Amino acid sequence: MAEKSKILIIGATGCIGKYVVEASAKVGHPTFAFVRESTLNFNPVEAKLVDHFKSIGVTILHGDLYCHESLVNAIKQVDVVISTLGAMELADQVFIITAIKEVVNIKRFFPSEFGMDVDKVNAVEPIKSMFAEKAQIRRAIEAEGIPYTYVSCDSFVSFLLPTLVYLEPGATAPPRDKILILGDGNVKAVFNEERDIATYTIKAVDDPRTLNKTLYIKPPKNTLSFNELVAMWEKMIGKTVEKIYIPEKQILKDIKTSPVPINILLALNHTTFVKGDQTSFEIDPLFRVEASELYPDVKYTTVEEYLGRFV
Numbered sequence: 001m002a003e004k005s006k007i008l009i010i011g012a013t014g015c016i017g018k019y020v021v022e023a024s025a026k027v028g029h030p031t032f033a034f035v036r037e038s039t040l041n042f043n044p045v046e047a048k049l050v051d052h053f054k055s056i057g058v059t060i061l062h063g064d065l066y067c068h069e070s071l072v073n074a075i076k077q078v079d080v081v082i083s084t085l086g087a088m089e090l091a092d093q094v095f096i097i098t099a100i101k102e103v104v105n106i107k108r109f110f111p112s113e114f115g116m117d118v119d120k121v122n123a124v125e126p127i128k129s130m131f132a133e134k135a136q137i138r139r140a141i142e143a144e145g146i147p148y149t150y151v152s153c154d155s156f157v158s159f160l161l162p163t164l165v166y167l168e169p170g171a172t173a174p175p176r177d178k179i180l181i182l183g184d185g186n187v188k189a190v191f192n193e194e195r196d197i198a199t200y201t202i203k204a205v206d207d208p209r210t211l212n213k214t215l216y217i218k219p220p221k222n223t224l225s226f227n228e229l230v231a232m233w234e235k236m237i238g239k240t241v242e243k244i245y246i247p248e249k250q251i252l253k254d255i256k257t258s259p260v261p262i263n264i265l266l267a268l269n270h271t272t273f274v275k276g277d278q279t280s281f282e283i284d285p286l287f288r289v290e291a292s293e294l295y296p297d298v299k300y301t302t303v304e305e306y307l308g309r310f311v
């Protein structure tokens with residue numbers, strides 16, 4: 001077997017980044033985390049995370065997305081770059097693209113995706129523009145001729161399932177009396193655990209089958225409609241709950257009248273649970289592959305196992 005690629009993670013202390021760093025180190029990739037020095041001085045949680053990275057053998061490279069030289073120096077040391085930058089920095093990934101072009105020999109770039117397939121969505125604002133930024137980065141990568149993989153993992157379980165999507169302030173488990181259901185509850189969405197998303201991402205790094213493709217993470221057991229989720233929950237708690245369906249018209253109105261960031265979450269919920277944008281298309285094998293099919297050896301956490309923790 002060929003040697004494992006050296007991997008740089010940019011956005012390493014972020015909500016998916018930290019899992020990608022762990023997954024990479026765990027299977028023995030020489031792993032490099034790109035970290036802003038100021039992060040360590042001002043954020044004790046991130047400073048602790050960086051200590052944890054060091055303890056599992058990760059090399060910390062200090063730098064800044066907005067300092068070209070530091071980016072180039074970091075990228076020079078690796079074969080593969082994975083960006084897990086957050087929403088505010090998506091558009092600025094053009095700086096990574098410029099640096100990768102300068103370094104030349106990068107085997108693969110994973111831009112920050114880790115959500116829905118932005119070429120397939122029917123989202124409304126304000127999510128529409130955010131998705132457009134990700135799509136622009138895809139087009140820039142393709143135009144520059146950089147080898148890539150786009151990881152499309154749909155929803156993170158920890159954002160949605162602990163409260164079955166509707167977040168009551170202070171809630172730590174799904175409701176047992178009444179549940180609000182977006183739309184008619186029949187379109188299917190996909191829910192994945194962050195650790196599994198990271199595991200699949202790292203598996204794709206040296207896999208020629210994922211080169212220049214979108215890697216979908218859509219395990220069949222984690223692809224469920226809202227109604228199916230609620231039925232699963234009812235069975236677990238041995239009780240039926242009252243279901244209140246919120247029509248699309250109401251949701252669209254709420255998006256328009258809600259402040260940031262509520263409107264963003266509402267618009268995300270709309271594309272996921274009303275439009276069904278995570279499951280409304282076929283996977284074209286020429287450009288796309290599915291992770292649970294490629295890597296049947298990964299024992300991913302199912303929605304049922306995850307929900308079961310809250311009974």
Ligand SMILES: *[C@@H]1O[C@H](CO)[C@@H](O)[C@H](O)[C@H]1NC(C)=O
Pocket residue numbers: 142144145146147148211212
């Ligand atoms: C992947 O894309 C890069 C950049 O466009 C290209 O050089 C390479 O030949 C492509 N590889 C495959 C297997 O499609």
Ligand SMILES: *[C@@H]1O[C@H](CO)[C@@H](O)[C@H](O)[C@H]1NC(C)=O
Pocket residue numbers: 159160165166167168265266268269
């Ligand atoms: C929308 O989704 C978010 C998670 O992305 C969830 O926390 C929130 O409660 C949902 N809100 C509504 C009003 O549907």
